[in-house]
Amino acid sequence: MTGFEAATLYAGLFVLLFLALKLNAGRSRAGAKVSIGDGGNELLQRAMRAQANTAEDVPIVMIALFGLVGLGAPLGMIHAIGGGFLGFRVLYALGIGGAPGLGFGRLVGTLGTLLVMIATGVGCIWLALT
DSSP states (O other), X not given: OOHHHHHHHHHHHHHHHHHHHHHHHHHHHHHHTOSSSOTTOHHHHHXXXXXXXXXXXXXXXXXXXXXXXXXXXXXXXXXXXXXXXXXXXXXXXXXXXXXXXXXXXXHHHHHHHHHHXXXXXXXXXXXXXX
């Protein structure tokens, strides 16, 4: 597998994750009978945040991941970033969709996402300057 194939694999997996979160938000919206906004429904708010946070974080990491591929990053690095990021985003989505508060999945998912984003940014800068 090439770096480009690996990055594209993660892009496809993130498309599927986003689709699942989008369908969940739609299901929650229909169940709450809310057409615009969240109607004060906590379940819908959680579903919307899971989808929105994915929409916020995934594009920048995927751009950086393809940048790393272009700079010749090792395949292991591409998999570590892509796989780690995917795992943490799934944990976050499951965590925010569960019990109120900062549960295990949400906490670990949030912290893991931040660590992967920092590592990705540092990796991009390092490889661009060396």
